[in-house]
Structure formats: C-alpha cells, structure tokens
Amino acid sequence: MPRSFVNDAARGHIERDVTPEQRAVEDTLVEKVVQSFDRTPDPRLKQVMVSLVKHLHSFIRDVRLTEAEWGAAIDFLTQAGHITDDVRQEFVLLSDVLGASMQTININNTAYQDATEATVFGPFFVEDSPRVELGGDLAFGAPGEPCWVEGSVTDTGGLPVPGARIEVWEADEEGLYDVQYDAAKRSGRGHLYTDTNGDYRFWALTPTPYPIPDDGPVGQMLATVGRSPLRASHLHFMVAHEGCRTLVTHIFPAGDAILWDDSVFGVKQSLIKEFEQQPAGTPTPDGRTIDGTWSRVRFDIVLAPTEE
Numbered sequence: 001m002p003r004s005f006v007n008d009a010a011r012g013h014i015e016r017d018v019t020p021e022q023r024a025v026e027d028t029l030v031e032k033v034v035q036s037f038d039r040t041p042d043p044r045l046k047q048v049m050v051s052l053v054k055h056l057h058s059f060i061r062d063v064r065l066t067e068a069e070w071g072a073a074i075d076f077l078t079q080a081g082h083i084t085d086d087v088r089q090e091f092v093l094l095s096d097v098l099g100a101s102m103q104t105i106n107i108n109n110t111a112y113q114d115a116t117e118a119t120v121f122g123p124f125f126v127e128d129s130p131r132v133e134l135g136g137d138l139a140f141g142a143p144g145e146p147c148w149v150e151g152s153v154t155d156t157g158g159l160p161v162p163g164a165r166i167e168v169w170e171a172d173e174e175g176l177y178d179v180q181y182d183a184a185k186r187s188g189r190g191h192l193y194t195d196t197n198g199d200y201r202f203w204a205l206t207p208t209p210y211p212i213p214d215d216g217p218v219g220q221m222l223a224t225v226g227r228s229p230l231r232a233s234h235l236h237f238m239v240a241h242e243g244c245r246t247l248v249t250h251i252f253p254a255g256d257a258i259l260w261d262d263s264v265f266g267v268k269q270s271l272i273k274e275f276e277q278q279p280a281g282t283p284t285p286d287g288r289t290i291d292g293t294w295s296r297v298r299f300d301i302v303l304a305p306t307e308e
Contacts, residue, residue, distance in 0.1 A: 018064075030057045079217040087179045089123040093218045096120055096264035097227075109245070113156040115304035119249050119266040122236060123213075124177040129167060129189045135286050137203035138190030144173035144205030147275065148285055148296040153198045153239060155303055160198025164303070167191045167238040168204060175210025203288070206275060206295045207233035209258050222263070232262040237301070244303035251299050273297050 040046035080090040109118035169189035211229040234250035
C-alpha cells in the first residue's frame with residue numbers, strides 16, 4: 001500500500017468520544033441514504049443495497065475513518081481496477097484474501113449428507129480448456145512431477161454419475177498457471193467426462209505451494225499487514241451434471257506445511273488427500289513410462305442434488 005491504513009494520528013481519532021449531537025448527524029445521514037432506495041422495484045436488490053449501506057456506514061463510524069484513509073482505499077481500488085484484465089482479476093483476489101469468497105461459498109453450498117465440500121473458485125479458471133480422454137495427460141507439457149489422479153463421481157444415494165463433466169486446472173512446479181505465461185496458452189488444465197460407471201482417471205502434476213499474484217495492490221496489502229501470499233498446494237476441480245449441484249473444489253496434499261495458513265482460507269479437512277509418492281521405476285497404472293518419481297491420489301466425489 002502507498003501508505004498505512006491506520007497511522008498514529010488515526011488511532012487517537014478512533015479513541016475520541018463521539019458526542020450525542022455528532023451521533024445524531026451521522027444517524028440522519030444513514031437514514032437518508034437508506035430511504036433513497038425506497039422506490040427500488042426489485043425487492044432483493046433493495047434488501048442488498050440497504051444492508052450494504054448500513055454495514056458500510058457502521059464500519060466507517062466504528063473505526064472513525066479518516067479522509068486520508070478513505071483516499072487510500074479509493075487509490076487501492078483504482079489500482080485494482082487498472083491491473084485487472086481478461087486474465088488477471090484483482091477484485092476476485094481481494095475477495096479471496098479477505099475470506100469473502102470462502103464465506104459466499106459456505107453460504108451457497110450448505111452441507112448436504114455426505115456431499116463433497118466446496119471451496120474457492122480462484123482467479124485462473126478459463127472456459128476453453130482442452131478435452132482430455134480418460135487416462136489422458138492434462139499437463140500438456142507443463143513442468144512438474146507427474147501425478148495419477150483417479151476416483152469416482154456418485155450422488156448422495158451412492159449411485160454412479162456417468163457423463164459428469166470434470167474441469168481440472170492447476171499451477172506448474174514454478175507456481176504459475178498457463179495464462180500467466182501467455183493468455184492464449186493452455187496447459188495444466190483440461191476437462192473430461194466420467195465413464196458409464198461414474199469413474200474417471202487422468203494424469204496431472206503433483207501440486208506444489210505457490211504465491212497468489214502479489215505484484216499488485218492485493219499483494220502490497222498482504223505485505224503491509226504481515227500476511228503471506230502463499231497458497232497451500234492444491235488441484236482445482238469443477239464437477240457438473242444435470243440434476244446435481246455444480247461442485248467447485250480443490251484437493252490438498254496431506255503434510256503440506258502451508259495447509260492451515262492458506263492465504264485464501266480455502267482448506268477444509270475433508271479435502272486433504274494422501275498423494276502417495278512413487279519411487280522412480282514404479283510401474284504406472286496405465287503402463288506409461290516415467291523417467292523419475294511420480295505420485296498418485298484418489299478423490300471420490302459425491303454430488304449434492306440441485307436445490308429446488
């Protein structure tokens with residue numbers, strides 16, 4: 001950040017008593033702003049805007065926000081807008097590091113029996129991933145240790161879900177996604193479909209920790225408050241099928257030192273999986289020849305039904 005959000009002068013400002021007269025002035029403004037939405041035709045939009053105004057004003061009054069701090073916040077948001085493009089979404093990143101993305105996911109993916117838990121979407125999903133056949137390699141030449149991933153997709157009644165679309169994407173061993181090299185590049189990502197038994201299998205890369213993009217305002221904010229930009233190692237999944245709630249989730253290797261310090265709060269206990277390391281020369285499930293070590297993991301996915 002170009003300057004600290006809360007300096008010594010501001011701390012004294014926060015501690016200053018607010019007189020009843022001053023409080024009345026502030027209350028009056030909140031009421032006026034809330035009333036400005038009285039003619040909003042969409043009830044849900046009105047509910048959201050009124051709640052937003054009340055919480056925003058409550059925050060401003062709670063911390064006794066200074067004009068300098070307000071200016072710093074506007075500068076920060078302006079910088080986030082300038083750095084955002086078709087590949088880089090700084091506002092999603094900001095939402096992630098503040099836990100807003102994870103909380104929205106928690107609210108909209110309520111627990112349902114033994115359905116697999118959801119987690120953050122992340123800023124690097126793209127729509128046009130290549131199709132990968134079952135057993136194929138979605139690394140597409142990205143550097144890293146090969147990883148055999150397999151599992152099943154079932155509903156909460158235990159029935160297989162054939163034809164489920166599985167999107168997978170991940171960073172390479174350098175901690176970068178394909179689009180960070182070149183917006184048109186496609187590697188370390190792909191989509192495939194479960195077979196008639198609801199099973200799937202593919203080659204990917206063993207996940208490694210990496211920092212979220214920290215060369216912009218969000219990274220500067222994390223540095224200012226003493227937080228690490230590192231994400232726990234993970235492999236992204238998005239699984240969809242008609243009649244089922246679309247699942248957006250990750251799996252995380254057990255033993256990762258960063259697990260519970262994940263910068264976007266995306267780790268859940270149920271999503272931690274054993275990535276079993278295989279010594280060089282160990283036969284692979286599909287007979288592929290690998291020069292060096294590799295790993296394997298099983299991830300059985302359970303989809304919740306679509307909510308009525």
